[in-house]
Amino acid sequence: MSNDDINARRREQVKLNMLTVAAVAGWYIDTYLDKRPCRDSALSGAAYVNELLIGHLERFRQVCRMERPIFMKLCNVIRSKNLLCDTRDITLEEQLIMFLFTIGHNAVNRQVQERFQHSGETISRHFNGVLQAILSLSTQYIRDPSINVPIEIANDTRFYPFFKDCIGAIDGTHIPVFVESHKQAPYRNRHGLLSQNVMAACTFDLKFIHIQAGWEGSASDAIVLRAAEKDGFKVPRGKYYLVDAGYGNTPNYIAPYRGVRYHLREFARGSIGPQDAKELFNLRHSSLRNAIERVFGVIKNRFPILKNTSSHSFDTVTDVIIACCTLHNFIHSHSNGEDWIYEEYDLQYENQFSQ
Structure with a gap:
């Protein structure tokens, strides 16, 4: 290659670099400096x-x-x-x-x-x-539960005295995330989608008491729960939480019987009622643990950003999740039990059963 060819290529490269710099500068001015438009x-x-x-x-x-x-x-x-x-x-x-x-x-x-x-x-x-x-505000509004028997259990003969030592429910939910291509593998959940696996614990009056966010979508619920315990999540002595079959059955975390009807849909109108003690236990377990599913449904209805967070960085998504849960508890604490968002969600939930 002659010197003239080399110099021509260099001039083309310099011109390309200048155009690139000009384009980036124009984008920056349009996005961050020029407020008139x-x-x-x-x-x-x-x-x-x-x-x-x-x-x-x-x-x-x-x-x-x-x-x-x-x-x-x-x-x-x-x-x-x-x-x-x-x-x-x-x-x-x-x-x-x-x-x-x-x-x-x-x-x-x-x-x-x-x-x-x-x-x-x-x-x-x-x-x-x-x-x-x-x-x-999160530490003020997302707090440990009372160790007293929850009113929702004490005032319901379906649950008292059988669940009198139960103080809440635990489950995981997946929140969509954007991850760079070379880092995506651990964040693909079992459906092949990129997500965070977020563990939450709630009381039966529908308030969050612990949020464990930031885990890859491929992480199991049990792994996220163990991480929460390392981060300070504790179960008071003699008390326990209700969990689904994805968690281990221990004195601190009570799961339903496996291989037995469990979900409320299976006991919906028109279905045969509980046929034995195990089915009866699973029905009441599911009825109580439904609190965490209801809370997840409500918070995603209130804050749809939790359904599609692709325009934010992974760390920002983690913070947004905790902020949404904090706002949920703040709203619930000042709503005097009247919140239209629950009515909207419950209506959708009932319609699922009727279909």
């Missing part, structure tokens, strides 16, 4: 938030996935603990509503930009700020 709507983010705060309660509920009085209590808690504050351009209320809009509608950054008329950098920064604030 995102701010040409007559309805600014502040105006939209003001409409929500003084407008119809149902509209607020559907946008923010919680009742407005509970939202205001959440703002007060965050302010009182100095976890967030108003900035020059964005109030705490707007920051929080942007976050709730994202997780409550599985909105990507571009959609939030359009709705609230802020740049992508602003949206991302405040999303992460609110996420860290909610995580700071």
Whole structure:
């Protein structure tokens, strides 16, 4: 190859490099610096938030996935603990509503930009700020259960005194994740999908008491439970949790009889009732342990981001899971037992049985 050919190739490579740098610079300016394209709507983010705060309660509920009085209590808690504050351009209320809009509608950054008329950098920064604030509340709202007999057991002759030492239920759920191609193998679950296997424990009044997030989708439920124990999850002496057949049957974790009808669908209307003591035990075990399945269903209905988290990094997904569980407990603690999201989920659940 002649020197002229070599020099020509070098010039082409330099030109290609310059074009690449220009393209990257243009993307960066468009995404993070140039806020004008995102701010040409007559309805600014502040105006939209003001409409929500003084407008119809149902509209607020559907946008923010919680009742407005509970939202205001959440703002007060965050302010009182100095976890967030108003900035020059964005109030705490707007920051929080942007976050709730994202997780409550599985909105990507571009959609939030359009709705609230802020740049992508602003949206991302405040999303992460609110996420860290909610995580700071997790230890306050995700707490160990009482060792007293749960009211849901004490007041029901189907369960008392047979389950009087039971304090909650445990199960795992899979949350979709995005993982780089060369790291994907451990995250493929038994359905071949990329996911995290998340273990959760809940009480029978439908509050989370422990979340173990961040495990690969291929990890078994039993492995994640052992990791939770190493991280400090403990079962009080003389008490136990209900688990499904995927866990070992031990004094701390009571599983159903194997090879015997178990799931509520198998005992649904029109089916033959329990035929022996083992089937009766499994029916009542399933009826109680249904609390954890119900909680999973409700939180995914409230925060659809948990159904498709592909636009976020793996670590962010782990934090979002814990934040959603914290918000669930906060809402449940202030709803006085009245939460429309449970009604929606229960209606869907009943319809499954009727099909």
